[in-house]
Amino acid sequence: MKTCCKQQLLWFISFLWVVHVSAQDSLQVYPSHWWVGMKQTKLQLLVRAPDIRSARQVTLKPYAGVKLTSIHTYKNPNYLSIYLEISRTAAPGKLIFNFNNGATRVTQMPYTLKPRSTQNGKTRIQGITSEDFIYLIMPDRFSNGDANNDRITGLRDQSLDRSDYFKRHGGDLKGIQNHLGYLQQLGVTAIWLNPVLLNDMPDRTEHGYAFTDHYTIDPRLGGAKAYHELIDSIHKRGMKIIQDAVYNHIGIEHFLYRDMPDSSWFHWWPAYTNTTYKDQVLMDPYAALIDKKRMSDGWFTQVMPDLNQGNPYAASFLIQHAIWCTEEFGLDGWRIDTYAYNDLDFMNRCNKALLDEYPQLHLFGETWVHGIPNQSFFVRNRYNMPYKSNLPGVTDFQLNLYGIVPALTQGFGWTEGVNRLYLTATNDFVYTDAMKNVLFLDNHDLSRFFSIVGEDIAKLKMGLAWLLTFRGIPQLYYGTEILMKNFANPDGLVRLDFPGGWPGDASNKFEPGGRTDAENDVHHYVRTLANFRKNSSALKTGKLMQYVPEDGVYVYFRYDTQQTIMCIMNAADQEKELDMRRFEERTKPFTKARSVIDSTQKDITNKLKVPGKTLWVAELKPR
Structure with a gap:
């Protein structure tokens, strides 16, 4: 996601509170609800309301199996945290909290504990394995299934212009749901969506990587109702869903930044300081401390404040949100954005919390780094080092940048061409389980593979055949099967609309009759290999x-x-x-x-x- 956001805004830091909560706003709580029967019995509720800290007493109406253990207040009077212990024996129901502000006012806050969800008597969460074939979609650019949500009153970004690849185009979750049959016929078993959470930013909201509210699915995509309906439809087909996580940063319009609980939720510098993007310092035995700090604590961009995951309250907020999404929507996997820029001890705690609750869940991190030791540092590996990652898998940039790309773009040499692919694969000994790594030809940040190989269909087919036959979990970027092209200069050029996803499109590439002979040829090639793979034990797990x-x-x-x-x-x-x-x-x-x-x-x-x-x-x- 290194190139997803190009805005150049003036840097402004203030330790004065910027409060957007009016006296009329109702009390808000995060997580918005929880479940009984969770393995993790402790829960942090972040409560937000005007001057909520002034409550002299916070009490919980007696509820069997639930105990209020403590209250934490923040510098900002608009926040406080309630800590609960929820017994494994607690029943679903409604908790009632009372906020006593003195003799004149008592405010009540109901809070729901739900039963955990199942599907046909079994957990909905199946996990992602090497038996799957992932299809990556940027929701705004795939298909518009509901024109009524193209613009949402009150949101900052009101753009809707398909001729501009930096503006919103109107694709949504309903559009994806409408084409699940197309994807299943292609051989896809799992769908990974670029972020679906609310990005109430002024512009460049199409990519989704600048959250402004963790507990709201972007209404321009259809909101939580459409997300539930999509995932239910996916699961009913025996397919799976992967959500994109962003722990490192948020959008600058997020309420946690504009009305922050206290300044320690973020990393601050005397003047704006960008991350160096130099992951090498994290494993370099000779690295300077300031370089390590700039890498991890520098901001990703000027409009993406860097979260301080060493703050226990911020860390709990992020971890609980990940668990909440997994349970609420029935997620099968998480792709973790900008993995190397996070506090790595926090990531180990977050990964453990998720895997303790959902052992079958698959987690894989974006590791856009250079070098096999660098990439393997961030995943379960065989090194004897002070830092040991518990991340199960990564996006395998090494087999992309130093594997299939040189194999099909370089002449044969001692370390060039197919030898480079071979040599990179020989280093799999560093991983605990390389089969959990995700293979890809391209994605939303990289140039389209068809363009990389000079729009040579024979070479594209070679890349596709490698993707579907090599070790690991294959991931296809939307439109590769219909020869979508362009170089990522700028990134919007590799995020164009899937033709046929909008009413009135000149051609409909979802249907054979809308595709050229060459497009049908490649589409058939992918479909044949992917569906063969579904029944091939050797290719899936061999x-x-x-x-x-x-x-x-x-x-x-x-x-x-x-x-x-x-x-x-x-x-x-x-x-x-x-x-x-x-x-x-x-x-x-x-x-x-x-x-x-x-x-x-x-x-x-x-x-x-x-x-x-x-x-x-x-x-x-x-x-």
Whole structure:
């Protein structure tokens, strides 16, 4: 998300309270409700109302299994925190808090404890594994299913201009729900959405990475009702949902910044200080303390205040929100934005809290860093270091930047071309479980892969075949299957609308008749491979064996006791002939190989010819 927000605003820091809460506003509480039967029995309620701190006494009406343990007040009189202990035996119902402001006024606050949700008697939360195929969507740019929410009265950003890629376009959650059939037919099993929380910022709200209210789903996307309906529809299809988390920062219009509980919720500097984006200092044995501080405590941009996760009240707010979203919506996974910029001890606590409550949940962090040691530092690894991450997986930038991209854009050399992909994969020994890493060709921050490979469809197919056959969890960015292109200069160019997602679009790429022959060809290619993968134990959970590339050809196998898949990547322009005796360790029981794409069969007992610019994927067959 490094390029998502380009605003250049004047820096202004003030330790005076900027209060937007009027005397007429009702009392607000975060989390807005909670559940009984949670493993975590302690709960922090952040209460916000004008001069709420002046309440002389806060009491809880007796409720079996729930105890008010303490109250915390803040410098800002508009906040206080209530701490509860909720027994495992507490029943669902309504708590009643009384705020006694003296002889003249007692304010009551009801608070709901709900029963935990299930689906067909089982937990809704299934988790994300290497058996899944993720499809990444920027909701504002995929499909407009409800034109009534395109503009919302009272929000700062009233733009609606599809000709400008920095303004809102009107895509929403209903639009995604309308096309779940398209995604399922494509072979997708999990959907990751760029952030869906409210971003009440003046502009550049289309990407969603500047939260202004953690407990409100953006009404321009349809709000909480549409989000519930979308996720329920996803789960009914046997598919899964991933939410995008942002812990490091918020939008500058967030009420927690404009009306902050106290200044210690954020990182401050004598003058505006940006993060250096230099993750290396976090593991550098020679690093200066000031460089470490600037990396972690510097602001991401001038309009994204940096949260102080060392503040226990702020940390609890963030962790409880993550648990709340998981339970409220039935999330199967979290992608964690700008992972390296967070307080890493906080991230370990947050990850543990989520995984203690939901062991099946998958968490993977954005690690847009350079170097395998750097990336593996942030995930479960085999290093003996003072800091040990408990993050299960990462977005595997190394196999993108130093793997598939050079494999298909460089000539073959000792460390170039397909050798670079091979060499990067050889370093998987650093991870505790590399199968939990998420593979991708591109995303909302990177240039479209089709453009990276020079709009060469053969090379795009090679990338897609690698994505769907290599180890890990594959992720496809929306529109790659219909040849969407452009370089991320600026980032808005890689976030264009999916054609056909809006009424009146010149073409509808959701339907075969709206696609060109080339687009249908690539779409069919993805669909064939992805649906084959759904039933392939070797590709979903099997082992990986790779061979040192020779003459520009890289060969790897995915295999288990039930199935063996052979993948031959010939990145050269010309046909290559392989002596199959070299691969007998994996091919010995087999004599034939059947193409996954077109079912053609070849003999593999002697020589095998593979066309240029091809990743030939074949299932091995016995005599």
